Amino acid sequence: MASSFTLPRPTLSLYFPKYRKKSKMSHGIRKDWNLGFSRKERFEPLTSTASIELRRRRRTLICAVNQDAEKAFKKTVEVDRLIDMLREANPSELQKLVVENILAFNETFWIRLAARSDTCKSEDDKARFCFFLLQKDYEELATAVMSIVDRIVHKTHEKIDSATDVLKEILEPVVNEEEETPWPPKDPEALKTMEKKIFQMEQEGKLDEGFLAEVSAQLRQAKEDADKPGLEAMLQKVLQFYASTVLSKRSYAKKGNTLVFSLRNEVLKAEQFLETVIKAPEQEWNKLLIDGLTVGKGEISAEDFYAVIKKRIERTLIRTEGGSYQQRILTEYLKGIELRGEEVVQFLQGNTA
Known part of the structure; x- marks a missing residue:
């Protein structure tokens, strides 16, 4: 019997930059900002205790701001180092670097890359020509990196789909068309059938690291949802059967x-x-x-x-x-x-x- 049982598909979240038109501002300052007082304020004299407290809070605020600035600076240095490595890499090295740093290609990376391409502007014709070449270099780098990332994401989705299909086939004996799948299964032979499938697929090499990652991801999601105890028990049983099969070899x-x-x-x-x-x-x-x-x-x-x-x-x-x-x-x-x-x-x- 065909089953309507479906598993949610995990997604690989990577940020791709979207190009926007620059907003028109005068020297980067909004004209509607009010930098002065609109009315006279009345100030009360500070007591010695209030003055000490004010200085303490000021020091705390400055310390927090300095720590945030230090973290932001360190992050920028890391991103710049990665960009420099990517620029100097040949095509084969570039692909390896992208794979090794796949999670680094987030919004911060692309914003910094765009900023790097915009740092050589000058009124001098020679400087403008250098800027044009540098900007072209950065644009080509961005295109190459995005192309590699896109291929990696596509392959990852294919592996996830394959692992999901294997998992659905394993769970088929113990699921039905009901919205809430009962556990343990009503049919006592269902678990034996599921165990046989796991044994067979392990022999065929289908239960690889990608499959285990998929089962683990689905199990974490089921625990977080807390409204599908049957699914959680099934996935735990899959991992138990897998461990028993491998360790028994x-x-x-x-x-x-x-x-x-x-x-x-x-x-x-x-x-x-x-x-x-x-x-x-x-x-x-x-x-x-x-x-x-x-x-x-x-x-x-x-x-x-x-x-x-x-x-x-x-x-x-x-x-x-x-x-x-x-x-x-x-x-x-x-x-x-x-x-x-x-x-x-x-x-x-x-x-x-």
């Missing part, structure tokens, strides 16, 4: 086809137990932990369990790109297991005390 209780043995010639049971929890649905964690830990019915001590989780987090940090969505999602999943283990241990210890 590598076993640290085995090395190739040979089991790893400890000094007592025993299989590393703590590693195998962690992998069992990783593969299990989140709603089954409590039972697995109770049955597997020594504080419950099992053979794995809480200390050994926490130790293998810590090792797995360290390995994940080494094997994934620093600061990536993949790294954050996988480590948060492992920390979620650790937190659940601590809660179960506290509960069981409290009951036996």
